Amino acid sequence: MTLLSATGISKRYGGLMALSEVDFTVGAGEFVAVIGPNGAGKSTFLNVLTGLTPPSAGKVVLGGADITRSATHKRIRAGLGRTFQHGRLFSRLSVIENVMTGAAIRPERDAAYVRDHSRGILASMGLEEVADRPIGALSYGQRRMVELCRALACGPRVLMLDEPAAGLNSGEVELLMQRLTSLREKHELAVVLIEHNMGMVMRLAQRILVLNFGCKIAEGAPAAIQSDPAVLSAYLGEGYGNAGS
Amino acid sequence: MRPHSSLLAAVAVLAIGGVLSVLLADYQLRLLNISVISAIAVIGFNFAFGLAGLISLGHAAFVGMGAYTLAIVTTTLGLSPWAAIPLAITLTTVFAGLIGYPLLRLRGHYLALATLGLNVSFTIVLTNWVGLTGGTNGISNIPDLRIAGFAFHDERRFLWLAMVFLAACTAAAVTLQRSSLGRAMMAVRDDEIAAEMTGIDVTRIKIIALCLSAAFAALAGALFATHVRFVAPEDFSYAHSIVYLAMLIVGGEGTVIGAIIGATLLTFLPEWLRFLGTAYLAFFGLMLLVILIFLPTGLVGLISRLRRGKRASKWGSMP
Numbered sequence: 175m176t177l178l179s180a181t182g183i184s185k186r187y188g189g190l191m192a193l194s195e196v197d198f199t200v201g202a203g204e205f206v207a208v209i210g211p212n213g214a215g216k217s218t219f220l221n222v223l224t225g226l227t228p229p230s231a232g233k234v235v236l237g238g239a240d241i242t243r244s245a246t247h248k249r250i251r252a253g254l255g256r257t258f259q260h261g262r263l264f265s266r267l268s269v270i271e272n273v274m275t276g277a278a279i280r281p282e283r284d285a286a287y288v289r290d291h292s293r294g295i296l297a298s299m300g301l302e303e304v305a306d307r308p309i310g311a312l313s314y315g316q317r318r319m320v321e322l323c324r325a326l327a328c329g330p331r332v333l334m335l336d337e338p339a340a341g342l343n344s345g346e347v348e349l350l351m352q353r354l355t356s357l358r359e360k361h362e363l364a365v366v367l368i369e370h371n372m373g374m375v376m377r378l379a380q381r382i383l384v385l386n387f388g389c390k391i392a393e394g395a396p397a398a399i400q401s402d403p404a405v406l407s408a409y410l411g412e413g414y415g416n417a418g419s
Numbered sequence: 420m421r422p423h424s425s426l427l428a429a430v431a432v433l434a435i436g437g438v439l440s441v442l443l444a445d446y447q448l449r450l451l452n453i454s455v456i457s458a459i460a461v462i463g464f465n466f467a468f469g470l471a472g473l474i475s476l477g478h479a480a481f482v483g484m485g486a487y488t489l490a491i492v493t494t495t496l497g498l499s500p501w502a503a504i505p506l507a508i509t510l511t512t513v514f515a516g517l518i519g520y521p522l523l524r525l526r527g528h529y530l531a532l533a534t535l536g537l538n539v540s541f542t543i544v545l546t547n548w549v550g551l552t553g554g555t556n557g558i559s560n561i562p563d564l565r566i567a568g569f570a571f572h573d574e575r576r577f578l579w580l581a582m583v584f585l586a587a588c589t590a591a592a593v594t595l596q597r598s599s600l601g602r603a604m605m606a607v608r609d610d611e612i613a614a615e616m617t618g619i620d621v622t623r624i625k626i627i628a629l630c631l632s633a634a635f636a637a638l639a640g641a642l643f644a645t646h647v648r649f650v651a652p653e654d655f656s657y658a659h660s661i662v663y664l665a666m667l668i669v670g671g672e673g674t675v676i677g678a679i680i681g682a683t684l685l686t687f688l689p690e691w692l693r694f695l696g697t698a699y700l701a702f703f704g705l706m707l708l709v710i711l712i713f714l715p716t717g718l719v720g721l722i723s724r725l726r727r728g729k730r731a732s733k734w735g736s737m738p
Contacts, residue, residue, distance in 0.1 A: 258613070
């Protein structure tokens with residue numbers, strides 16, 4: 175069943191067409207990756223879905239409700255969650271306080287619940303020990319994980335991750351993949367992943383959407399995408415499959 | 420959150436005030452009263468500037484609105500000052516909420532200029548609406564605060580009352596700062612987009628911060644009116660807004676204790692440095708520059724840094 179759908183999404187900046195009639199759906203518990211070269215419009219697409227950028231045309235529907243004109247915070251309360259390419263944590267707040275800003279999304283939650291819930295999320299991601307530290311005391315990888323915890327604390331139905339593996343070492347990427355898989359299975363969470371790490375994309379994604387110059391050039395299962403001539407030519411490179419990567 | 424911490428802060432304020440009320444002479448008590456009133460205004464300003472990051476140069480207008488509301492309704496309508504205080508707070512807060520909607524669409528120096536314009540317009544209205552405000556002559560004979568015939572008319576008695584208000588404001592501000600609302604304000608200041616992405620309604624939080632700021636300012640203004648028993652436009656000029664900003668920066672923005680330290684220090688400093696004569700202003704400017712460059716987190720930041728250093732050296736000496 176479709177949870178989030180975007181139909182005919184276009185975004186024009188003056189003479190530049192950043193997105194051109196892109197259609198997209200993701201269902202509950204589904205893992206969809208959005209890939210493409212730099213400047214293909216992937217982050218713009220996430221911005222349109224989350225309301226940071228209004229589309230020039232098209233419609234966004236979440237759980238049957240049209241959210242095309244809804245403010246970002248309303249979309250988050252309705253069940254969207256997102257992390258950013260360069261990580262955007264609140265530097266004046268501690269680790270747990272960052273997560274608590276997300277957990278406090280429902281006004282009926284009392285302070286004790288918000289704190290306990292946040293601590294629980296941090297513990298599930300292996301960050302319990304750093305809960306009371308300032309953000310500045312964390313490693314880059316830990317900061318990315320805290321941002322993920324903050325997004326999870328909002329209780330999303332659809333989680334959008336913008337290059338979550340960027341800057342992480344191979345061990346941290348492996349850990350991230352394990353946790354994303356477990357989250358999806360445990361909470362029936364729909365995940366939309368933008369990523370350049372093809373190993374991660376091919377291992378996690380059930381479906382891949384490929385953008386190039388703002389247009390959707392392919393969509394399908396990882397095996398089909400890996401051998402799609404248009405994708406090989408625009409992004410993966412002709413030798414992708416042969417190199418075994 | 421530790422609920423007792425706000426209570427502890429309030430008790431500390433009352434204890435310090437109680438001791439000082441016995442030790443100080445009348446003139447120093449007058450200065451202390453002015454610094455307590457300023458501290459309430461600056462604690463309020465901390466919500467807008469220190470927590471939510473709204474660069475406002477119009478805080479004195481909210482203080483003035485509180486003071487003039489009390490002055491007008493007590494002298495012309497004969498209302499009790501006790502009834503006038505909540506009225507002054509309500510009117511000023513509603514005004515801040517209404518003006519906040521258009522004003523808070525602006526950011527950074529545009530917001531600073533717009534709020535500066537608000538303060539300048541406010542004093543022009545005070546000066547020219549002679550029928551209501553008395554113009555440049557101001558309003559005199561404002562009644563003092565009394566409880567069952569006990570008048571808070573001299574400096575020592577007023578200090579006891581002002582300290583109770585300051586303690587209550589301190590406790591309320593500490594509680595609010597540690598609540599989800601306080602965290603949301605800090606999140607908005609740090610990164611508006613990330614704040615939206617955690618479900619925070621950024622516009623609403625900014626308006627709440629401005630309203631809280633205005634409410635505390637109005638209380639400070641109302642207390643000022645009953646303390647001095649006279650109000651005039653020059654007491655609420657934009658220069659006073661800049662002083663409130665300086666008090667918060669010197670003390671330490673984002674902290675309640677910083678607001679109190681900054682307000683006290685900058686009220687007493689001109690007296691301590693009276694021997695410098697007109698050179699005081701040069702000293703004041705230089706001091707601000709030094710603090711901005713070397714102590715961007717103010718005196719509270721310096722104290723925290725010293726405490727951290729002491730702790731680190733203690734750990735360093737351990738086996």
